[in-house]
Amino acid sequence: MTDYTAKLQALRAHLAEVSLLNGISAALYWDQMTYMPRGGAAVRSKQLAYLSQQTHARFTDPALGKLLDDLMPYAESLPADSDDAALIRVTHREYQRAVKVPAELVAAIAQHTSETYQVWTEARPANDFSRLQPYLEQTLNLSYRYAECFAPYDHVADPLIDAADYGMKADDIKALFSQLRAALVPLAQAITDQAPADDTFLHQHYPSEDIERFTTDVIKRFGYDFERGRLDKTAHPFAVRLNSGDVRITTRYPENTLSDPLFSTLHEAGHAMYEQGIKADYEGTPLAAGTSAGVHESQSRLWENVVGRSYAFWQYFYPHLLSIFPRQLNGISLDQFYRAVNKVERSLIRTEADEVTYNLHVMIRFDLELQLLEGTLRIADLPEAWHARYQADLGVRAPDDRDGVLQDVHWYGMLIGGAFQSYTLGNILAAQFYAKALSEHPEIPDEIGRGEFSTLHSWLRENIYQHGSKYTAPELIARTVGKLDVTPYLTYLRQKYGALYRL
C-alpha cells in the first residue's frame, strides 16, 4: 500500500505540472482575447504553440503511462466513488486518448487552426469565403488524420464527437436529433404562423456600463464569485478557467442591442459557475474540469434560458432593469418585455436564435459536418449548401457568406466535427437537470421570482459542479436524471411557448 501511496503522490506531482501548463495557456489565451495589443499577436501565437507542445509532451510521457498502469489495480481495489480511484481511472483514459495522437499531428493542428482563425478574423468581415477554402480543405484533412488515430470506428465523426462528448457517437446524435426535429418543426411553424412579438425597443442605444451594472448584479445573485473571477469585454464571448480560484468570463456590447450582451453574460456565467463549483481538492488534476462539452453547455443554457428568460426571473428583475433604462423601456410592460426576449423567429444567426429554433441551426451545422466528413459534400460547395439548408429548414437565406457559412468560429478555429452537437445536448440536459431539481425543490421558481437562486445553485453544485470530471457525462447523467431524454425539454418548450402563444 505504501508503494501505491508513493505512486499516487508521483502521479499527482506529474499532473500538477500539466495543470500549471494548462493554466498558463488559459491565462495567455484570456489576455489575447481581451487586452493584448495588436503588436503582441505574433509572439503570443508562438507562446501558445510552445505551451501546447510542452503540455502534450508532459501528458504523453511514458513515465506517466507506467505510473497509471501500475496504479490501475489500486484504483480497482478502491470503492467506485473514491476520488483517488476516479483520478487514476479518468487520467488513464485521457492518457490513452492522448498517446494515440502523434505530437507532430497535435502541433500541426494547433498551428493550422491558429492560422485559420487569424484568416477568418479578416475574411469574415470581408465576406470572402474563397480565402478560407484552402484552409478548410486542410482542416478537413487534419480532421481525418485525427479520426484515423482512433480507428476502427463506426463513423469517421465518432472520434471527434467522443472527444467533446464522451460516450456519444454520430448515430446516437442523429437519432436524438431526428426525434427532436419531429417535434420542433411543427412547434416553430405554429408559432411563426402568428404575428411576431414586438422587440423593436430592445434594439436601441443601451449604454454598455449600465448593462454591465445590471448583469453584474444578476450573476452575483446567481452565485458567480467575483473574488474568483472577473468580467471583461471581448469580440466573441467565452468563459475560461485559469484555476479553481480564477474562472473568468467575457462579454460584448454590440451597438443597439440589449439582449445580446445581457444573455451572453448570463450564458458565460453558467459555464463559469460550473468550473467555480468544482471541488477545490481536484485542483491540479484532470478532474478539475467540466466533464463534457454537452454537460458544460447544459449549465450555460440553463442559466441563460431556463432561468434568465423565465417569467419568474423577469418578475423580479424587470423593475430593476426599468429603473436603469427608464427612457428606453418607457411604456413597456413586464409582459411585453417577456414576450420580446422570447421572440420566436426564423433567423440567420445561431447565437441570437430563440429557444425553439436554436436547435434547427445546430442540426444544419451537424449535418453539413457529417456530409463533409463522409465525402458527400466538398468544401467548395459548402457556402451554397449552407444557404440551401437555411432555406429548407428555416425559410431564410443570408444575403452573404458573412452571416452564412462564415458566421461561427468553430470550423475556423478547431477541427471540423464534434463541436456543434454539444449545444443541443446542452439544451436537452438543461431541461432534464432543471426538472429534476424542481422535483426535489418545488420552491425554486418562487425563489427565482424573489431574485434568489441559492437552492437551485446548491442543487447544481451538489449534483453536478463539485464532481468536475470525476464522473463521465453518461455516469453523471445516470446518477442524476437516469438517461438522456428529450421529453423534459419538449415539455418545457411546449409549456412555455404554449402559454406565450396560446397554442
Added chain:
Amino acid sequence: MTDYTAKLQALRAHLAEVSLLNGISAALYWDQMTYMPRGGAAVRSKQLAYLSQQTHARFTDPALGKLLDDLMPYAESLPADSDDAALIRVTHREYQRAVKVPAELVAAIAQHTSETYQVWTEARPANDFSRLQPYLEQTLNLSYRYAECFAPYDHVADPLIDAADYGMKADDIKALFSQLRAALVPLAQAITDQAPADDTFLHQHYPSEDIERFTTDVIKRFGYDFERGRLDKTAHPFAVRLNSGDVRITTRYPENTLSDPLFSTLHEAGHAMYEQGIKADYEGTPLAAGTSAGVHESQSRLWENVVGRSYAFWQYFYPHLLSIFPRQLNGISLDQFYRAVNKVERSLIRTEADEVTYNLHVMIRFDLELQLLEGTLRIADLPEAWHARYQADLGVRAPDDRDGVLQDVHWYGMLIGGAFQSYTLGNILAAQFYAKALSEHPEIPDEIGRGEFSTLHSWLRENIYQHGSKYTAPELIARTVGKLDVTPYLTYLRQKYGALYRL
C-alpha cells in the same frame, strides 16, 4: 564557416525558447499586478516559480554553454560592432553569470522573495515591521549566499550591484555619491531656507479618467506606441516588456493628487519607449532588453523630469491641462503650476521626492544596505536606523514604519543590495544623455515647447534604445557621452533650481 552558421542557428533556437518562457512570465506578472482576482494568487505564484525554474534550467543547459564556447572564436573573428558577435558575447557573459548560481538557490530566492512580498503587502498597511523581521533576516542570508557565488569580490555588495549595473562596484558608487552629496546638501539647504512653493491645488479631486486622457495624449506625443502597448491601473506602477510588439505600462490614481499619476505615467512611458525602441531583429535573444538598470532609469527619469517637469513642456501642455481641469486649476498661472510641480521639500517618500532631494533618499537606502551586508547593522535595528538617517539627512522623521523602512517594495520583493543605486545613476545619466542630445540638436527645447518630441526621441532611439543589450552600460556610455560624470546633472539642477529660486 558553415559549422559556425549552424551553431549560431542552434544558439538562436535555444535562446528563442528562453525568450518565450521569459515573455510568458512577463504576461503572467502583468496580469497578476493588474486584473487577476484574489482567488488566482495561489496558483499564479506556483506558475511563476515553475516558469522561473524552467527558464533557469534552459538558460544554464550545458549544451548552451558548449555552443557558446564553440562560437566565441567566431565572435572574435567578427567586427566588434557586429550583431552576431554581440549576441554571442553578451549571451556568453550572461550564461557564465547564470551557471554560477545553483538552481536550488535560484528557486529558494524566488520562493522566499515571493512570500516576503505577500507578507509586506499586509504588514505595511498594518505598520508591522516585526512580522517582516524574520523574513528580512532570511533575505539577507540569501543575499550573502548569492554574493558568495561570485567570490572573490572586493565588497560583498559588488555582485549584487553588478547584476543590476554591470561594471559598477560599491566603491565606485560610494565615490560618486559622496561627490553628489557634497553638492546636493547645500543646494537643498539654500532652497528649503526659502518659503516653500504652494502646491495645495495639486492636492484635490482630479477624476482619474481625465488624468488618463491627458497623460495618454502626452505619452503618445512622446512616441509611446499604443499599437504595441497599453496603459492599465495597478498598485505600484511598473513597465513590462512582454515582447518587442507588446510593452505595457501601468499607473495608479491615488485620491487627491494630480502629480503622482501624471509623473508616474510619464516615468513608466520612458522605460517602455526604451524597450519599444530596441531593434526588432533582437527579439528572442538576450539583446532584446535594456542594458542596465541605471540606463533604464535614465530613460524614465529623462522623460518624467528633464522633459516632463520642464518649463518648455508646460508652456505647451499647461493650457491643455487647464482646459481639462478648469475648476481645479482656476486662477493658477503657468508659473505657479511650474513651481508647484517642482516644489523642493524635505519629505518622507522617495517616489514623491523632488529632483533635488531625491538622491538623498537613495543614498540613505544604499548606505543602509551596505551596513546590513557588512554586518554593522542588524535587521532588528533597521527601522530606527532608517529614522535616524532621515532625521540626519533630511531633517524629517516618519510617524511610523509604514512611511519609514516599509515604504519601498525592494527589500521585500528582491534581495538586499544592488537595487537603489540605479535610481541615482539614472538621474546622472539622464542629464548626460540630454545634454549630449542638446549639443547635437539645440532645437530640442523649442520643439518641446511646441509639444513635439521627435528629434529627442529619434536621438535616444538611434543612440540608446535600438541597441538593447548589444553594448554594456559602460560601452554605451563610452559611445555616447564618454564616461559617467555628475557635472551635467549638477549643472542642470543648478540652472533649473537657480532660476526657480533665484539662487
